Amino acid sequence: MDSLAIEIAGVRFNNPVWTASGTCGYGLDMAGLIDLNRLGGICTKGLSAKPLRGNAPWRIVETHGGMLNAIGLQNIGARAFVEDKLPELQKYYTRIIPNVFGYTVDEYIEAIRMLEDGDGIHAYELNISCPNVKAGGESFANDARQAAAVTEAVKRVASRPVIVKMSPNVTDIAAISRAVEAAGADALSLINTAVGMAIDIHTRRPRLANVTGGLSGPAIKPIAVRCVFQASRAVKIPLIGIGGIATVEDALEFIIAGASAVQVGTANFYDPAASMKIVDGLGGYCSQNGLANISALVGTVLMN
Amino acid sequence: MDSLAIEIAGVRFNNPVWTASGTCGYGLDMAGLIDLNRLGGICTKGLSAKPLRGNAPWRIVETHGGMLNAIGLQNIGARAFVEDKLPELQKYYTRIIPNVFGYTVDEYIEAIRMLEDGDGIHAYELNISCPNVKAGGESFANDARQAAAVTEAVKRVASRPVIVKMSPNVTDIAAISRAVEAAGADALSLINTAVGMAIDIHTRRPRLANVTGGLSGPAIKPIAVRCVFQASRAVKIPLIGIGGIATVEDALEFIIAGASAVQVGTANFYDPAASMKIVDGLGGYCSQNGLANISALVGTVLMN
């Protein structure tokens, strides 16, 4: 469906429907249930320079309309991804976007360098919502200067477009978006999870071994739509909307709010076919509404 | 049930179950459905020095596990509350906590002065964070200095304990909590709504006339529990937990996280008896667990 073909930062995508980082493994894990060739893109589980074991169980707990997760960024490492996963992933006609993180700027650069060796990677997504151990453990995403610094450093070594993933756990998402744009980001994806917590009243212990975790799912959709809308008013670079997207109506809401593409996350868990339904639904929307291309709808929200 | 009688900032409450501001009108509106005498306290709809007409419709929209509201702080004004509502409210054996706001520090002081004339008021709750109002721009709650300034100013004129209500829409709730405590707040209530937005994909207009609104309900509970937990680690003053509380299990979760009392908000809309069920449930919990008083449970979360 060419009405869905889009271009972001010079990269052409089948369609604007991607699977979100950490909710589709390394992509291949979903091949048993959906046709990966029909996905616009796949954001991999977060990759670091060194493999990570991840947090102790329990790592997830369901909440009303969503879930908390504290996986602890378990991953096989950027090197193993390039060697063991990429060759197989490349066979699919979809865009591969490794999601990258580190605990220092150098760790980000190290991971990117490893990925630069891989073929068939189309862009990087930086998860900056993790603690900057050199800066007192405060997340890069929480401070405009830190967020800009890591973006700038990565841009210097990355030969592919860099999408910076924003956190909703901030006072002023517009200011941080502007700083990241100024630092050279090619696009922003938003939002990452909202920090939350749940306590088991019987054991009186946090339900997550990690105490706090990231809230995702339909529960956070209104926060995500607001963040996309605010960012769209603050920056010129393309936005990728994420947060509780489970249906074509959800996807359209984000596109109208200003997102050039969307990522399906938690919905992959409870409705594995969600991304396929959204691709079909967007195609149908274009033909029914005589849209030559879905991009004509981006940011067309009318003000009251 | 004396096992539920508690004291906060020198004020004695029947029990730790209050109704949240803006979700029980001026209290009397719920008298048709519940026994107000069995409530620990009633936080009134936000009151300002001058009456406010509020926002145009639509003011509310339901979301998954919650709702967005942009009422626009419609209220009869502090003076009219004292004259028309307080005399009737006083007849009930519960604590009356006017919720107060303004667009400048002076407006807060003006409203407090009007309320000082009223009898049967037991404490004030300062809404420094209602995200719904376009006027005034950035809210006091988003900046530690601003939050401290309004707290300090109000403390100077208030003869009754001042509870400051915190916003979740900030990067560092602990820092702002500390600043407000240092400014003399007697207690903190948290959380207010999270800023969100919803768009009608058919009209492509924001569903709320005000464009953005405040997200409330079970959807935000994990964020609220996290905020209470973080504040409990940052300050010594009592905390009142708010956010998606609809059942006794929810209330216990907040108490274990560090809340000395809880407020029931959105649940009043879809289950008007929720607060009564929670009072009964907490009483039952104390007897079943041989707790002389519920306060023994406050902040008893065990670390993993």
Added chain:
Amino acid sequence: MSVIARLPRYTDAVAVVERNDFVVSASTRRYGLLRLRLDQTTGAASVLPGQFAMLKPQDSYQPLLRRAMAYYRCDENSVEFIYQILGQGTQALARLKVGDPVDLLGPLGNTFDIAATGGGEGAEVLPEALLVAGGAGSPALFMLAEELLKAGVAIRLFLGGASRGDLCGLNDFTELLSADNVVTATMDGSHGEQGFVTAPLEKYLQARRGQPAMIYACGPDAMLHATSRLADRFDVPAQLSLESPMACGFGICVGCAVAVKAAIGPECPEGFVYKKVCTDGPVFWSRELHWL
């Protein structure tokens, strides 16, 4: 509007599904007729015309909020509602099976002013009651029609909808009022004349200019607005039953705002204030309203 109804005489109780039947219209809209059995505490008997209830299946929290539904018909221990299946709330109602428990808060809101139709002091002719309904708005007028009939008031119903199957309660209304007093209009012309229901209403007001009448209307905003313009033009008083998204239905959320005229003053520069559809309404005099 009637004052009694303003007092909080409502209760929150559990009702049980007696029947839940469906109709699909040619316009492909779907409707359900829900009949609930109540125990005494809920006092179905005390429901006044125009009042509504807040409903949701028990122990179901998605959607979270109850939905407002106008009482269609009542007897001592059961009540009926007609709902159009639109979004999540009404889809949840549509899944209800006989015997399922339903949370019902009601009766809520004020009621239509029937006394006013009794005619002023020494009026020669009783005003005729002109009932105007669109789509899922008509259920709110059935109990009103019953009451007016009891009061010996002449009634003419103008019933509109997208297609024949969208004329909710057509058969019951026809039986109650007789076919000659029921004028219908559908957008597809499948029943009555083609077009908006306000067209036959206008012709009728034109024809009987000067005769005392009272309009009672419920339906989509556009229909109500058009009706109120006709009421002004022909100088006929009109009572409109409004809709608004509602979180609570009993006055505590202030979400159901409607703009109502008010004296211009320092507190009110633009000459209107917001009232609550749920407790100040749902029925308002069309002249009270400040159309935004």
Added chain:
Amino acid sequence: MSVIARLPRYTDAVAVVERNDFVVSASTRRYGLLRLRLDQTTGAASVLPGQFAMLKPQDSYQPLLRRAMAYYRCDENSVEFIYQILGQGTQALARLKVGDPVDLLGPLGNTFDIAATGGGEGAEVLPEALLVAGGAGSPALFMLAEELLKAGVAIRLFLGGASRGDLCGLNDFTELLSADNVVTATMDGSHGEQGFVTAPLEKYLQARRGQPAMIYACGPDAMLHATSRLADRFDVPAQLSLESPMACGFGICVGCAVAVKAAIGPECPEGFVYKKVCTDGPVFWSRELHWL
């Protein structure tokens, strides 16, 4: 464990409720037996012992996530599950009525290693299969028992629970294995000996020391841990079917972590890594596990 099962041979399909019966135990715990009819695409026939499905009522999104349920019994076009009614997910299953559609993703996970029970090269005696189940863990062992019987393996079931009614599938197991091969234990002594099911298991292992055996266990973590300690003490291999909260059930969320022994090295200083219960399991050799 068996390799075939690791391949993604699962499908996401809509099944239809054929029956949903309830049992209440003296311990006041409640259980449901859910029988679903499948069309061919879902290939119930291909379900292997120990595998599970992710279930939720169709079009219901509170709770949001599906619940993992071990297949209890299967035939070509229908499958059965036994669930303990605990929280929102199983309460939603309990509300299912005959004819309701259910989202079913499966079959998922690996399977018990039955070949291993066939005895090593030239073994005189086939090892006896000792099945150990607690509460809602027993359903996961029924198909295993059927397969072992087919393979001519001697089976003894140790079935435990809070009370008689918590011995899920007791009648079916007794019919399949005969009463002499079913040893029960309940905390209230209402059936079999009083106490934990691991007590009779220990006595039995004690008595037949040295004889080759294979333990297959499923139940609460505490029971599995106790069982694995007995397995070590009596040097009997044990296959444990684990539980873990699961968001997806097919390997993409990495939420269902279980600690498994690994060679100590720079990457792995503490000598364990996390595997996924859903795709690497749910069945693990007890010796693989690193009990945290």
